[in-house]
Structures are given as C-alpha cells and as structure tokens.
Amino acid sequence: MWPDTVEQLKTALGAQNVSTNKLDLFMYGRSLAWPFLMREPDIVVRPHSPMDVATILRIANRARIPVTAKGGIGEGASVPLEGGILIDLTTLNKIEVHPEDKVVVVEAGASWHQMLAELRKHDLTVPIWPTYESAAVCSAAFVNPSHGYGSTRYGVVADLCLGVEAALPNGELLRVGALANELTQYGVFFRYPNGPEFTGLWTQVEGNFGVITRLAFKTIDFKKEWLSTQFFTFKRDQLDECGKAIFKCVRSEIFDVHFNDRWWVIPAIKEGVVKELPEDAWFLVSIINFGRTENELKAHEEIALNAMKQFGGKESVEGAEKLVGPTRYTPKYESGPAEPWPAWNLVGHDSWGSRNTRNAGMWLTTSAHFPYRFFNDVYEYNEKICKDLGIWNERYLPWHDSFACRDSFKTETFQIYNPYNPNDMKLMWAYLERYLPLQISRGGTFHGLTIQFHSKAAMEKLGPLYEWMKKMRDELDPNHIMNPGTLF
Numbered sequence: 177m178w179p180d181t182v183e184q185l186k187t188a189l190g191a192q193n194v195s196t197n198k199l200d201l202f203m204y205g206r207s208l209a210w211p212f213l214m215r216e217p218d219i220v221v222r223p224h225s226p227m228d229v230a231t232i233l234r235i236a237n238r239a240r241i242p243v244t245a246k247g248g249i250g251e252g253a254s255v256p257l258e259g260g261i262l263i264d265l266t267t268l269n270k271i272e273v274h275p276e277d278k279v280v281v282v283e284a285g286a287s288w289h290q291m292l293a294e295l296r297k298h299d300l301t302v303p304i305w306p307t308y309e310s311a312a313v314c315s316a317a318f319v320n321p322s323h324g325y326g327s328t329r330y331g332v333v334a335d336l337c338l339g340v341e342a343a344l345p346n347g348e349l350l351r352v353g354a355l356a357n358e359l360t361q362y363g364v365f366f367r368y369p370n371g372p373e374f375t376g377l378w379t380q381v382e383g384n385f386g387v388i389t390r391l392a393f394k395t396i397d398f399k400k401e402w403l404s405t406q407f408f409t410f411k412r413d414q415l416d417e418c419g420k421a422i423f424k425c426v427r428s429e430i431f432d433v434h435f436n437d438r439w440w441v442i443p444a445i446k447e448g449v450v451k452e453l454p455e456d457a458w459f460l461v462s463i464i465n466f467g468r469t470e471n472e473l474k475a476h477e478e479i480a481l482n483a484m485k486q487f488g489g490k491e492s493v494e495g496a497e498k499l500v501g502p503t504r505y506t507p508k509y510e511s512g513p514a515e516p517w518p519a520w521n522l523v524g525h526d527s528w529g530s531r532n533t534r535n536a537g538m539w540l541t542t543s544a545h546f547p548y549r550f551f552n553d554v555y556e557y558n559e560k561i562c563k564d565l566g567i568w569n570e571r572y573l574p575w576h577d578s579f580a581c582r583d584s585f586k587t588e589t590f591q592i593y594n595p596y597n598p599n600d601m602k603l604m605w606a607y608l609e610r611y612l613p614l615q616i617s618r619g620g621t622f623h624g625l626t627i628q629f630h631s632k633a634a635m636e637k638l639g640p641l642y643e644w645m646k647k648m649r650d651e652l653d654p655n656h657i658m659n660p661g662t663l664f
C-alpha cells in the first residue's frame with residue numbers, strides 16, 4: 177500500500193527506519209487491549225530526531241495517510257484504528273537534565289522510568305511514579321495524563337509539565353510553554369511565557385493535533401532515604417469512614433495515598449507473602465510519606481496515622497513492609513533480591529502486577545477521575561454490577577486499584593479474564609457496557625488509556641468545547657490524518 181510514500185519515507189529516514197514487513201505490522205498491531213481491539217498499521221516508522229517526526233507528518237499529510245503516535249506497550253489508545261503510518265517513538269529518547277534550573281527536557285519516546293533513573297543520578301525526581309516501570313514513554317505519560325505514587329501531593333503528570341514541542345501535520349515544529357523560551361539566554365524555566373500558554377492543549381487529546389517530540393518537566397530534590405510507608409485496613413462496613421480518612425490525608429498533602437480492596441491482595445495471601453492480615457480487612461490504604469528531615473517525616477507519619485485512626489482504620493506494619501515498601505529506609509533493601517513495590521519506581525517481578533497476573537490471566541481495566549464525595553457510590557455501583565454478572569469472586573479478582581490524587585479520586589477497576597474463553601469475553605463486554613455509561617453520564621474524566629471504549633458521549637458531554645476542539649483540529653489537521661477514530 178502507498179509504495180511512493182514508503183519510498184519517500186525511506187529516503188528521508190533511511191530504509192532501516194521504515195518497515196512494511198508483515199511480522200512487524202502484526203506485532204505493532206497489538207497492545208494489552210488486543211482481545212477487544214486490534215488493527216495493524218500499513219507502515220511503521222522509527223524517527224531519531226524531532227525533525228524526522230516533522231518530515232514524517234509532512235509526507236503523510238501530502239498523501240493523506242492516517243498517522244498514529246505509539247509510545248510503549250500501551251493499553252489500546254495507540255491502536256491505529258484506520259491503519260496507515262504508525263510512529264514508534266521509542267527511538268526518540270534523549271534526556272537532558274538541567275539541575276541548575278531544576279528542569280528535565282526529554283524526547284517523547286524516553287520511558288518515564290528511564291527519565292527517573294537519569295534524575296536519580298542528580299538526587300532529583302519528577303515526583304509522580306506510575307507503576308508501569310519502563311513500559312510507557314514520557315509523551316504518553318503526559319497525554320494520558322498519568323498519575324502515580326506522589327499524585328496525592330503533586331497531581332498528575334501534566335500538572336508538572338512545563339512545556340511541549342510538537343510536530344504539526346504541515347511539517348512545522350512548534351514549541352509552547354517553557355520550551356518556547358528555549359533559545360533565549362534564560363532558557364527553559366517557567367511554563368508561562370509572554371502570551372497565551374498552550375501546553376495543556378497537548379494533553380488528553382490522543383495525538384489528534386500533532387505529535388509531541390519533546391517535553392520539559394519540573395523536578396524536586398529527592399533521595400529514597402526521605403520516604404517511609406504506612407498501611408491501614410478497614411472493614412467492609414467502613415466504606416464511608418475509609419473514604420473520609422483518605423480525603424483527610426489528601427487535604428493534608430500527604431505524599432501518596434493509595435486505595436485497594438481485598439481482591440487485590442488475595443494472590444499475595446495465597447503465595448504466603450502476607451500472613452497476618454485480619455480476616456475482616458476489606459479496604460486497604462497504602463501510604464507513602466516524604467520528608468527531607470527526620471522531623472518532617474515523623475510529622476507526616478503522625479498526620480496520616482491520626483487521620484486513619486480518627487475514622488477507625490487499623491494499622492498493619494506487615495502490610496506496609498510486604499505490600500508497599502520499607503516502613504523506614506535501610507540499606508538492606510538495596511541489596512535484597514527483590515525490592516517490594518513501589519520500590520522507589522522499580523516495579524520488579526515481585527510487584528503486584530506481576531504477582532496478580534502470574535496467578536490469574538489478562539486484566540481488563542477502567543480508569544476514571546471523579547470527586548471524592550462519590551467515593552462510596554462508585555464502589556457500591558461497581559460491586560453491584562460485578563455481583564449481577566457473577567464476577568464478584570476469586571475467579572475474576574475484581575479488585576480496585578485507585579490513586580487518591582490531589583484534585584480527584586482516580587479509580588481503576590480490574591477484572592482478570594481469559595481472552596480465549598468466549599463466555600469471559602461476553603462478561604467483560606457486559607461489564608464495560610454497564611460501568612462506563614455511569615461514569616460518562618456523571619461527568620467522569622477518563623484517563624486516556626481506554627479512550628476507544630468511552631464512545632463519543634464522553635466527548636459530547638463537553639458541549640461547546642467539543643465543537644471548539646473540532647474547529648481547532650480543522651485548523652491544525654485539515655486533512656484529519658491524526659489518530660482518526662479516537663476523539664472525533
């Protein structure tokens with residue numbers, strides 16, 4: 177397909193960076209959402225510089241070929257729904273740390289993990305640590321936008337982004353936010369340049385306006401010695417109290433508060449990793465504190481403990497050590513065979529993701545932000561659907577894995593299923609058809625990874641803004657080549 181375009185791309189990028197090989201197309205058509213959604217691209221390209229990306233877009237636009245930007249493994253948002261060119265961004269991965277301005281500038285395809293590892297060499301971090309380790313790239317972390325450990329105090333990845341450089345379908349490279357200032361003597365330091373600020377235009381838009389080539393993020397001083405963990409449990413009839421305790425910690429700016437229910441810990445109990453968890457412990461709250469002196473750390477621990485105790489939470493030191501990380505840093509953890517998660521950004525083979533999938537199968541997940549006052553409601557609604565469908569049991573492990581973010585509660589519901597079992601597939605579709613409409617109709621804000629399942633209703637609820645977005649797209653991408661079928 178499109179032989180002239182393939183030749184032009186080979187001339188521009190080098191033949192080794194352009195593939196129409198059947199095996200490549202098959203592999204790049206897959207994501208973790210493959211049982212629900214799979215489409216092969218027609219051409220795969222690998223850029224090595226921002227200018228390469230701009231050239232790809234110019235060539236594609238002239239020939240009116242769809243283009244999709246692909247980050248890491250993904251959960252479906254970068255499946256090329258209408259085929260065409262897939263840009264594998266992982267070859268665009270340089271990282272520049274500027275400790276003097278506490279800024280990091282990364283190319284789009286550097287993994288979030290790789291960026292954090294570079295920053296660690298300077299005792300710096302971007303204080304949001306998602307659990308996908310090396311699987312996701314920096315541009316996708318911003319586009320989604322990702323949340324992680326640290327989101328309780330710092331918000332989501334896009335909140336810490338200072339600026340973006342993006343290639344437009346006409347082949348231009350545009351720098352916005354702090355990157356607009358890059359060529360001046362002061363350089364990249366402040367998100368708000370003279371004139372309007374357009375960084376936010378590039379998040380939650382799934383590559384529909386162009387392809388991000390570089391990003392700048394704010395960093396802070398960080399050492400893992402400055403962290404400590406706590407763990408609390410609540411009974412099933414304490415749902416309301418658990419939500420209140422979590423929200424109190426959010427308002428107190430605890431570094432991170434994470435919410436799970438018992439389904440999530442069952443594989444760890446069965447493997448004998450956790451031995452002492454009370455039989456009636458149903459809701460599980462993991463806390464990470466961050467304090468740069470002993471006194472600061474102790475003060476955060478006291479605030480979190482008081483909030484949990486006030487609402488009847490029961491502390492579990494074993495839970496903290498086995499499921500979160502060391503309650504206090506000791507060098508022993510450096511030399512241990514497997515650091516427990518979140519393991520200061522190293523989610524290893526003994527992490528919850530590995531353990532739970534090792535014990536089960538594929539997972540289906542939904543991911544949405546909503547206000548804290550709906551905490552009880554969403555939990556009860558999800559439980560009811562799972563019970564109605566007969567999947568509220570160990571076979572499907574329908575756990576909650578939720579990040580208490582600074583401005584919203586971000587819940588992830590999970591189901592473990594067998595994609596080769598037609599009845600399981602039927603159940604998973606039935607679950608999505610019942611759960612998503614509630615979130616959409618109430619105004620839930622979706623984390624982009626499952627965007628294709630949300631239907632246009634999730635966009636249409638935005639009213640005039642959605643119409644404005646379409647006009648914006650017509651301006652930037654008049655031939656509608658960018659990731660067609662996702663938002664529009």
Ligand SMILES: Cc1cc2nc3c(=O)[nH]c(=O)nc-3n(C[C@H](O)[C@H](O)[C@H](O)COP(=O)(O)OP(=O)(O)OC[C@H]3O[C@@H](n4cnc5c(N)ncnc54)[C@H](O)[C@@H]3O)c2cc1C
Pocket residue numbers: 208244245246247248249250251252253254265284305306307308309311312313314315316317319320321322323324382383384386387388389529623624625659
């Ligand atoms: C084990 C595991 C753990 C996870 N844990 C977390 C977590 O803790 N927190 C969290 O937030 N998420 C988490 N996720 C979900 C994760 O955010 C998504 O799977 C994400 O989509 C992965 O990013 P990716 O690099 O694979 O990007 P893709 O899925 O390929 O891309 C995501 C979207 O961004 C667009 N895009 C990517 N790069 C660009 C670019 N340069 N310009 C324009 N558009 C672009 C794509 O077109 C697509 O629409 C987890 C996933 C896994 C597999």
